[in-house]
Amino acid sequence: MLELTFFNVTNGLIIGAFYALMAIGLSLILNLSGVINFAHGGFLVIGGYLAFTLRPYIGFWGALLVAPFLTAIIGFVVERLLIRRLYGRDPLYSLLLTFGLAFIIEDGTRQIWGANGLPFSVPEALMSPLSTQFFFITGYRMFMVAMVAIVVGVLFVLLRYTRIGVRIRAGTLDLETVAALGVNVRALRSLNFAVGIFLAGLAGVLAAGQIGLEPTMGDSLLMPSFIAIIVGGVGSLTGTLLGGLLIGVASGLTAVVFPSASEAIIYVMMAIVLLVRPRGLLGEEGMMS
Amino acid sequence: MKPELQKQTKQWVRAAGVAAIWAALISAPFWMPLFGGYTALGTRVLVLGLAAMSVNFLLGFTGVLSFGHAAWFGLGAYGAGFVLKWAVLSTPVAVIAGTLLGGIAGALLGALLVRRRGVYFAMVTIAFGQVFYYIAFQWSSVTGGDDGLRGFERQPLDFGAFSLDLLHNDVYFFYFALFCFAVAVTLMALILRSPFGRTMIAIRENERRARFLGIPIEFHIWAAFSLSCFFMALAGALYALLNNFADPRVFHYSLSGDFVIMAVMGGMRTFWGPLLGAIVFVVLQDYISSVTVNWMSFIGILIVLIVLFFPRGILGLIEQRRAA
Numbered sequence: 001m002l003e004l005t006f007f008n009v010t011n012g013l014i015i016g017a018f019y020a021l022m023a024i025g026l027s028l029i030l031n032l033s034g035v036i037n038f039a040h041g042g043f044l045v046i047g048g049y050l051a052f053t054l055r056p057y058i059g060f061w062g063a064l065l066v067a068p069f070l071t072a073i074i075g076f077v078v079e080r081l082l083i084r085r086l087y088g089r090d091p092l093y094s095l096l097l098t099f100g101l102a103f104i105i106e107d108g109t110r111q112i113w114g115a116n117g118l119p120f121s122v123p124e125a126l127m128s129p130l131s132t133q134f135f136f137i138t139g140y141r142m143f144m145v146a147m148v149a150i151v152v153g154v155l156f157v158l159l160r161y162t163r164i165g166v167r168i169r170a171g172t173l174d175l176e177t178v179a180a181l182g183v184n185v186r187a188l189r190s191l192n193f194a195v196g197i198f199l200a201g202l203a204g205v206l207a208a209g210q211i212g213l214e215p216t217m218g219d220s221l222l223m224p225s226f227i228a229i230i231v232g233g234v235g236s237l238t239g240t241l242l243g244g245l246l247i248g249v250a251s252g253l254t255a256v257v258f259p260s261a262s263e264a265i266i267y268v269m270m271a272i273v274l275l276v277r278p279r280g281l282l283g284e285e286g287m288m289s
Numbered sequence: 290m291k292p293e294l295q296k297q298t299k300q301w302v303r304a305a306g307v308a309a310i311w312a313a314l315i316s317a318p319f320w321m322p323l324f325g326g327y328t329a330l331g332t333r334v335l336v337l338g339l340a341a342m343s344v345n346f347l348l349g350f351t352g353v354l355s356f357g358h359a360a361w362f363g364l365g366a367y368g369a370g371f372v373l374k375w376a377v378l379s380t381p382v383a384v385i386a387g388t389l390l391g392g393i394a395g396a397l398l399g400a401l402l403v404r405r406r407g408v409y410f411a412m413v414t415i416a417f418g419q420v421f422y423y424i425a426f427q428w429s430s431v432t433g434g435d436d437g438l439r440g441f442e443r444q445p446l447d448f449g450a451f452s453l454d455l456l457h458n459d460v461y462f463f464y465f466a467l468f469c470f471a472v473a474v475t476l477m478a479l480i481l482r483s484p485f486g487r488t489m490i491a492i493r494e495n496e497r498r499a500r501f502l503g504i505p506i507e508f509h510i511w512a513a514f515s516l517s518c519f520f521m522a523l524a525g526a527l528y529a530l531l532n533n534f535a536d537p538r539v540f541h542y543s544l545s546g547d548f549v550i551m552a553v554m555g556g557m558r559t560f561w562g563p564l565l566g567a568i569v570f571v572v573l574q575d576y577i578s579s580v581t582v583n584w585m586s587f588i589g590i591l592i593v594l595i596v597l598f599f600p601r602g603i604l605g606l607i608e609q610r611r612a613a
Contacts (some may be wrong), residue, residue, distance in 0.1 A: 030408065034407075034408055035408075036408055036411060036412055036415075038546075070543060082593065082597070085597060086596070090354075090550070091354070091407055091408045091411065092348070092354050092411075092553070093596045093600060095354070095356065095408075096546070096549065096550060096553065096592055096596050097592070097593055097596045097597070099543075099546045099550075099592060100588070100589040100590070100591070100592030100596070101589065101593065102589070103585045103586065103588055103589030103592070104585070104586050104589035104590060104593070105586060107583055107585035107586040107589065108586065111583065170360075185550075211476045221540075223415075223416060223419050226412055226415060226416050227416050229412070230412060230413060234409055234412075251301060260373070260427050260428075261427075263423050263427070264420065264423050264427070265417065266417070267420040267423070270413075270416055270417075271401065271417075274401050274402075274413065276399060277407070278404055285584070289437065
């Protein structure tokens with residue numbers, strides 16, 4: 001029982017780290033641009049499939065580095081061409097636009113790479129279990145968590161200590177003032193969007209190594225990411241990180257006692273948070289209320 | 290033209306338009322086959338149109354975007370299915386039970402949601418909508434899981450002296466659905482004309498001002514949300530009867546998205562727009578999915594084009610033209 005609990009909690013943490021990676025990208029875009037990016041799962045899929053295509057040429061490590069950047073470039077172009085036009089309009093429109101984009105991406109993926117799942121193998125070195133007793137902690141899982149930790153850590157440092165990072169954080173709180181101070185808000189939003197999509201692309205490559213590739217793989221990861229944001233509090237990236245880890249662990253723990261509710265539990269958590277603390281764990285009072 | 294006269298003409302045009310809509314709906318089973326349509330498609334348009342109008346009741350007239358309304362639609366569908374499968378073999382009872390199930394659940398959960406606004410509200414409604422999707426998916430002993438809820442069918446409508454076979458006669462069922470549609474739509478129109486409806490519009494136009502006037506905003510939004518859930522659940526119940534089947538996808542957020550698209554495409558500031566949007570959307574989807582496997586891309590591109598170039602929708606565009 002203890003071992004099972006340990007297994008599920010670890011598993012939950014790993015999944016939670018993954019949710020957090022997705023959710024932080026979503027959260028960045030939501031905070032600065034007020035756009036709920038429904039196509040985030042689609043960009044994740046693009047990242048994974050690009051890595052699949054690149055892998056034979058530049059290997060796993062090369063694909064891991066390059067695919068997220070390519071995804072970010074696609075995201076940047078999409079922002080420039082489509083999403084940018086909708087800033088300042090009712091959020092309904094950007095929501096619908098990304099909803100339509102998600103359709104196009106899913107169908108496009110199916111068209112290019114086929115409707116059936118594809119395998120995405122990771123290097124042997126990462127596949128072996130770390131110990132015989134805890135066979136479930138494969139190197140790859142640890143690697144995923146480490147990657148998430150590094151990337152999120154770097155992102156937080158960049159946001160805290162670089163000029164652009166400070167501007168992004170300031171823009172989250174009051175974009176108008178930031179614009180009035182002479183910051184090019186349009187460029188800032190484009191860059192911020194691309195960073196968010198980069199995280200989605202990276203999540204796609206990492207997920208591909210764990211569960212393989214499927215055109216609909218982004219779909220099942222999108223909802224938990226929304227919930228991570230709501231639980232953590234809109235407007236706070238730290239909150240989003242915390243929210244992702246929390247719902248991961250909660251669903252891991254639930255899997256011990258009542259496996260079929262392990263997915264439902266995250267919604268229960270969301271309901272509790274909305275009842276007890278509507279702004280989310282670390283959310284600002286009045287932020288997008 | 291004198292302003293007075295102009296106003297009168299406008300009212301006449303409007304009345305004539307509404308009369309034309311009803312005439313077209315009532316005679317639909319007779320003219321649809323001429324254009325290659327079939328009665329079940331007409332019923333589908335009617336049911337999804339009612340759903341889109343319910344979403345728009347909230348979105349277009351209170352200015353609150355719910356992106357999870359498929360939840361109440363789905364509850365209506367499963368509610369009606371449960372009643373027919375296990376409780377009472379009666380179509381009206383099933384419809385009423387489905388409507389109550391979805392409506393009451395919506396009203397209860399709505400109380401949790403109404404303090405949120407804008408994007409945040411949309412996000413919370415999406416997430417809540419998915420709860421029911423998972424329940425329907427996981428709790429397969431009751432809901433049939435992924436295979437959906439089967440084993441029920443529409444029952445004849447018994448009037449004592451005679452009875453109408455809704456199951457085998459598609460036209461009868463069309464008129465049954467049209468009757469429910471008419472009741473719901475009339476109710477919607479009456480609500481929107483009432484002081485309560487005017488208050489909804491005031492909240493849409495300027496929430497802060499409405500609050501200063503002493504209007505209890507949260508209560509009004511909650512009431513509008515709940516009413517729209519009841520209408521939505523009615524549409525869902527009819528949908529289950531239409532297919533004699535309900536599967537978890539009726540809860541999925543992509544269906545919620547479809548409803549919002551129908552409302553926007555038809556014109557979300559207009560009363561009849563969503564019905565028009567539903568007609569275009571359903572017929573297009575039916576047609577495109579029969580000619581190409583890439584129908585998802587077409588729908589996606591259609592959505593993008595509407596958002597970028599026709600945000601007012603078809604009816605909105607027409608009204609704008611007329612006003613100019």
